[in-house]
Amino acid sequence: MPVMTIAEALREGIREEMRRDPTVFCLGEDIGIPGGFGGAFTVTLGLSDEFGHDRILDTPISEIGIAGVAIGAAMTGMRPIADVQYGDFLFCMMDQLANQAAKMTYMSGGTVKVPLVMRAPVGSTRRGSQHAQSLEAFFTHIPGLKVLAPSTAYDAKGLLKSAIRDENPVLIFEHKLLYGSKGGRSEKGALTAVGEVPDGDYVVPIGKGIVRRAGKDVTIVGKLLTVYRALGAADELAQEGIEAEVIDPRTLIPLDKEIILESVRKTGRLVVVEEDNITHGWGAEIAAMVAEEAFFYLDAPIKRVAAPDTPPPFAPPMEEFYVPSVARVVAAVKSLF
Amino acid sequence: MSVNVVVPPLGTTVDTLTLIAWYKQEGDFVQKDEPLFVVETDKATLDVESPASGILQKVSATAGDSVNALSRIAVILAEGESLTEAKPTLLVEKPVATPIQAPKPAPALEQRKLSLPRRIFISPRAKRLAETSQLAWQTIVGTGPEGAVVERDVRAALSKPQSAVTPITLTTETDATELVALQARLRQMGVTVSYDDLLLLILVRALREHPKMNASLEGNTVTHWEAVHIGMTLEVEEDLRLVVLRDADQKGLKALAQETNALKRNAEAGNISPDQSQGATFAITNLGTFGIDAFTPVIPLPACPLLGVGRIKQENAGDKATQRHNMWISLSFDPRLVRGVLGVRFLQCVAEYIETPTLALI
Numbered sequence: 001m002p003v004m005t006i007a008e009a010l011r012e013g014i015r016e017e018m019r020r021d022p023t024v025f026c027l028g029e030d031i032g033i034p035g036g037f038g039g040a041f042t043v044t045l046g047l048s049d050e051f052g053h054d055r056i057l058d059t060p061i062s063e064i065g066i067a068g069v070a071i072g073a074a075m076t077g078m079r080p081i082a083d084v085q086y087g088d089f090l091f092c093m094m095d096q097l098a099n100q101a102a103k104m105t106y107m108s109g110g111t112v113k114v115p116l117v118m119r120a121p122v123g124s125t126r127r128g129s130q131h132a133q134s135l136e137a138f139f140t141h142i143p144g145l146k147v148l149a150p151s152t153a154y155d156a157k158g159l160l161k162s163a164i165r166d167e168n169p170v171l172i173f174e175h176k177l178l179y180g181s182k183g184g185r186s187e188k189g190a191l192t193a194v195g196e197v198p199d200g201d202y203v204v205p206i207g208k209g210i211v212r213r214a215g216k217d218v219t220i221v222g223k224l225l226t227v228y229r230a231l232g233a234a235d236e237l238a239q240e241g242i243e244a245e246v247i248d249p250r251t252l253i254p255l256d257k258e259i260i261l262e263s264v265r266k267t268g269r270l271v272v273v274e275e276d277n278i279t280h281g282w283g284a285e286i287a288a289m290v291a292e293e294a295f296f297y298l299d300a301p302i303k304r305v306a307a308p309d310t311p312p313p314f315a316p317p318m319e320e321f322y323v324p325s326v327a328r329v330v331a332a333v334k335s336l337f
Numbered sequence: 338m339s340v341n342v343v344v345p346p347l348g349t350t351v352d353t354l355t356l357i358a359w360y361k362q363e364g365d366f367v368q369k370d371e372p373l374f375v376v377e378t379d380k381a382t383l384d385v386e387s388p389a390s391g392i393l394q395k396v397s398a399t400a401g402d403s404v405n406a407l408s409r410i411a412v413i414l415a416e417g418e419s420l421t422e423a424k425p426t427l428l429v430e431k432p433v434a435t436p437i438q439a440p441k442p443a444p445a446l447e448q449r450k451l452s453l454p455r456r457i458f459i460s461p462r463a464k465r466l467a468e469t470s471q472l473a474w475q476t477i478v479g480t481g482p483e484g485a486v487v488e489r490d491v492r493a494a495l496s497k498p499q500s501a502v503t504p505i506t507l508t509t510e511t512d513a514t515e516l517v518a519l520q521a522r523l524r525q526m527g528v529t530v531s532y533d534d535l536l537l538l539i540l541v542r543a544l545r546e547h548p549k550m551n552a553s554l555e556g557n558t559v560t561h562w563e564a565v566h567i568g569m570t571l572e573v574e575e576d577l578r579l580v581v582l583r584d585a586d587q588k589g590l591k592a593l594a595q596e597t598n599a600l601k602r603n604a605e606a607g608n609i610s611p612d613q614s615q616g617a618t619f620a621i622t623n624l625g626t627f628g629i630d631a632f633t634p635v636i637p638l639p640a641c642p643l644l645g646v647g648r649i650k651q652e653n654a655g656d657k658a659t660q661r662h663n664m665w666i667s668l669s670f671d672p673r674l675v676r677g678v679l680g681v682r683f684l685q686c687v688a689e690y691i692e693t694p695t696l697a698l699i
Contacts, residue, residue: 268460268462268488295461296461296462296464296465297461297462297465298460298461298462299460299461299462299463299481299487299488300460300481300482300485300487301482335482336482337481337482
């Protein structure tokens, strides 16, 4: 089976879907220009050679325009994949996404569908406050959007295909340190998140989480990069006799609550690890859900490991302090015993 | 009037403790029962409450100091009272009640007494487990985050035998002269009964007067029984086992004698059915037949009160007129099951019946 990076797996997924369905097309900044990188992180590299510039559509630097075009195209029968260079720029599209895309199906009584996909890179990678945020939680709060967060190459391709075929607007968040982008677009400190990806068509269903590591003593829920931090912590904890179960929900909306609840019912302890700021975050939602639905199974307080409530800092030592590390996850877990 | 602030005696083993911190400083006003300082033993860290309301003065120990149990480390003065007019006694009066030398109290209980006024935290998971297991989690010392009782603490407590609670044993010497005489008289009349049978009858009469003694404890559940099933300790296959005589209160002396004889024969033959070895609501152990004068009966599980009977000893042998017989009896019970004062009254009642056994025949 071929081994791919997440960027390569996404590219294969887009390629297969564009071959399968002529209504699928990509739009974004610098995604297909000759001599370019194929978007900021090489995901669309080379696709314009096969599909041409009509279907790999380079746009002006106008995020509100990209969103508007994508939503309009989706409402009129196309299946656009919009590329957001940095997730931070989603804020420029907020009215389009929150007020138009998310609400159109509800407001039209289900007669209008908005089958758009928007891909956005997130995560702190030494790019300072405006190119490093993790924005997932903002969009999980908007009814009408589906929100995905693939952390492996297999899931990236499989979830992307599910997203393209979904009738609702779907946001896919991708972590810059997990892309495995090469050459001039390789990221410092990136993980080699390569994995086996089957040739040809397969989907990963939206709304199904996965147990990345089984354990009986504590449940650690992470997403994107923090799945790997959780797995690193689980390795360290195992040496001290603590068996951590690591859960990757893969889909944030709709959330696979049961996989988390089932794990917590077993372990009695929960740590949620996220790269976003802690207050009103995704971890808070997971913690509240577990407190409501599995309270009597808890043997310790629920812990969140997250970024402090400041913008992501630019200075590398500060960023290292800011982003949840394996050591912080280990410490949080140990405080529950 | 000044009140001494004294380091509490933490159980029977700890003499020296570490003062971790004061919650108040010299000159501060403190309320009675408000946490005043923290001490640490090798087992636990405990808040100690203020013995009185007033101003904290004469603080003689600081954080990190080793302090002796029962030593004074400060005084509390009433507002307006000055140090010179207050004459705190230099040494603390030794408390009258030194801890009873109970046989190895479980550490959990020892700490529990001291941490009683503190709020106990228990995880929802641990509480659920404790409640479904009918375990009194309030007596468990937590080892989890912030000292909370967590699942492993409950599991540890559940795996411990219930004897973690020290049973109470009361012992008294009775005059068994009339009991001996009664047995002899009955024999003359052709009724063969053993002392065991007479004691069973006495026990049933005493239980009728004190029905709350007819009870058992399982987990943390006390059950008062209407039916009276008396467990008797008999030798079965070179072991002492509890054999249960059912509905003893429904039977007269003759029936009791017949049934105890049958149970004894079965026991000798090693032929005791499971039904005959469980369900006791009260138990009796007679080691007098083994020549034992007095002993501490061991409470069977599930725990019910247990009467121990020693040997009948003859005194003033030879002189018929002044010849007496004495017998030691002991009552053991779990303090959670029976209040001490009830145990005392019950034992007195049994003793009275032994001393005037004809009353039991009425």
